[in-house]
Amino acid sequence: MTEARPVLIIGAGLAGLRCALSLQEQGIPYLLLDKASGPGGRIRTDSVDGFRLDRGFQVLLTGYPEVRSVMDMASLDLHPFRAGALIRRNGTFHRLSDPFRHPADTLRTLAAGMGTFKDKLRILSLRRAARSSGVSEQGHRPAGRSIREALEDRGFSRDMIEGFFRPFLGGITLNAELQSDEAFFTFVMRMFSDGHAALPAGGMQALPDQLAGRLDASRLMWNAEVVRVEGNHSVILSDGRRLEGAHVVLATDMYAASEFGAAGGQRTWNGTTCLYFAADEAPISEPVLVLNGEPDDPTDAGWRINSVVVPSLVAPGYAPEGIHLINISCVGVAPGSDTDLEALALTQMRSWFGPSVDTWQHLRTYHIPRALPSQHAGSLNRESIPLQVSPDGPVVCGDHVTTSSINGALASGRAAATYLIEHLALRAPAS
Ligand SMILES: Cc1cc2nc3c(=O)[nH]c(=O)nc-3n(C[C@H](O)[C@H](O)[C@H](O)COP(=O)(O)OP(=O)(O)OC[C@H]3O[C@@H](n4cnc5c(N)ncnc54)[C@H](O)[C@@H]3O)c2cc1C
Incomplete structure (x- = not known):
């Protein structure tokens, strides 16, 4: 007996992997295709001389409901960041701690010479409000307000918005204007209050690797670039082959989806540049996020160095024993040559951490212009299930139809499988 035609899933990022796993659990045949040589999409980790270099600074928020529901958290071997941040502002470092996680730091936080006393109380009330909000990102109606407007309406001072929220939330959304x-x-x-920001011991790629490892290897096709999607049943590969399936799921990034005429159109890309250095000594002594809260330098229009972390202080496996890995991340893609950028970054770091920076050794620089789909106020569609469906076209999922996050990608991949099963009545073949 020949096997029923498989669902053709294009794209083995988190959305495509999650979709495949849901179908597999229901016994529905699928074929997961990706033009890359392995799974992960925008979550890849390169191994370079014993260092683990995530392609762009990413963290896993352990509170993400979609992650909790599908991942074996224990085997990710997660290492948390210390809650809160060190903020560079007015030429010095200020500590902003989460008083519930680190009560001993509360006084220092309240006294930190950044923002007003009322700002710190407002952060506590923000945390309370977030805790009482729904856990699902699909549970809210689109707010229609930007983050900046929301913070201003809550009465946060300019110092607090520019010094803390801009690098903190601007780093998460890769939009320094806080227009998300x-x-x-x-x-x-809510995710920060429900869990931690963490790194897996093996690098961020442990996430897609874990999902891919649970799939039937004979249903995974690498180096398979789809050049055309015809209706909702067939695809053409770059080598000319045509594949016929029970249905097509387009689980690509937003760029490819728009090439296939299937992206929503409202969202643009937010980019980043990320530099890695090796050093014998770490510039800080704890696994904490260091944020650049200094005002803009007028020369860095369109991009700025936003944060510094030492991943090897968070998860030791990120660097060979006795050496540290340092990550400098920018909001926006830095222009100019890598050599100029390296020199510029080191000059800034020297002004923060002193002459020990002169011993840092550059490992690699990543420019990622297509990192996150923008999430401008009102552009997120949380009214419907997190995917796009047109009557004659493929089912479309991925972070560009939900939120630009690990959680959003997983949610839409799961929703795509649910749609195929519940609305299109795809079933496991009778045995
Ligand atoms: C630098 C950076 C930092 C981030 N930081 C965080 C963070 O801290 N926390 C967080 O929650 N999220 C973060 N994200 C977002 C998160 O990584 C993404 O939202 C998520 O990985 C997107 O998954 P996806 O499956 O939707 O898309 P993708 O990962 O882009 O997967 C799409 C797949 O489709 C494949 N494909 C495309 N075109 C074709 C074709 N024609 N034929 C075959 N295959 C094709 C691609 O090769 C790719 O594998 C970050 C992303 C980046 C880039």
Whole structure:
């Protein structure tokens, strides 16, 4: 007996992997295709001389409901960041701690010479509000307000918005103007209060690798670039082959989806540049996020160095024993040559951490212009299930139809499988 035609899933990022796993659990045949040589899409980790270099600074928020529901958290071997941040502002570092996680730091936080006393009380009330909000990012109506407007309406001072929220939330959304939708901000705040920001011991790629490892290897096709999607049943590969399936799921990034005429159109890309250095000594002594709260330098229009972390202080496996890995991340893609950028970054780091920076050794620079679909206020569609469906076309999923996050990608992949099963009545073949 020949096997029923498989669902053709294009794209083995988190959305495509999640969709495949849901279908597999129901016994529905699928074929997962990706033009890359392995799974992960925008979550890849390169191994370079014993260092683990995530392609762009990413963290896993352990509160993400979609992650909790599908991942074996224990085997990810997660290592948390210390809650809160060190903020560079007015030429010095200020500590902003989460008083519920680190009560001993509360006084220091309240005294930190950044923002007003009322700002710190407002953060506590923000945290309370986030905790009482729904856990689902699909549970809210689009707020229609930007993060900046929401913060201003709550009465936060300019110092607090520019010094803390801009690098903190601007780093998460890769939009320094804080124009992203307030609903995503509320969701992220809830995630920070429900869990930790963490790194897997093996690098961020442990996430897609874990999902791919649970799939039937004979249903995974690498180096398979789809060049055309015909209706909702067939695809053409770059080598000319035509594949026929029970249905097509387009689980690509937004760029490819728009090439296939299937992206929503409202969202643009937010980019980043990320530099890695090796050093014998870490510039800080704890696994904490260091944020650049200094005002803009007028020369860095369109991009700025936003944060510094030492991943090897968070998860030791990120660097060989006795050496540290340092990650400098920018909001926006830095222009100019890598050599100029490296020199510029080191000059800034020297002014923060002193002459020990002169011993840092550059490992690699990643420019990622297509990192996150923008999430401008009102652009997020949380009214419907998180995917796109047209009567004659493929089912479309991925972070560009939900929120630009690990949680959003997983949610839409799961929703795509649910749609095929519940609305299109795809079933496991009778045995
Ligand atoms: C630098 C950076 C930092 C981030 N930081 C965070 C963070 O801290 N926390 C967080 O929650 N999220 C973060 N994200 C977002 C998160 O990584 C993404 O939202 C998520 O990985 C997107 O998954 P996806 O499956 O929707 O898309 P993708 O991962 O882009 O997967 C799409 C797949 O489709 C494949 N494909 C495309 N075209 C074709 C074709 N024609 N034929 C075959 N295959 C094709 C691609 O090769 C790719 O594998 C970050 C992303 C980046 C890039």
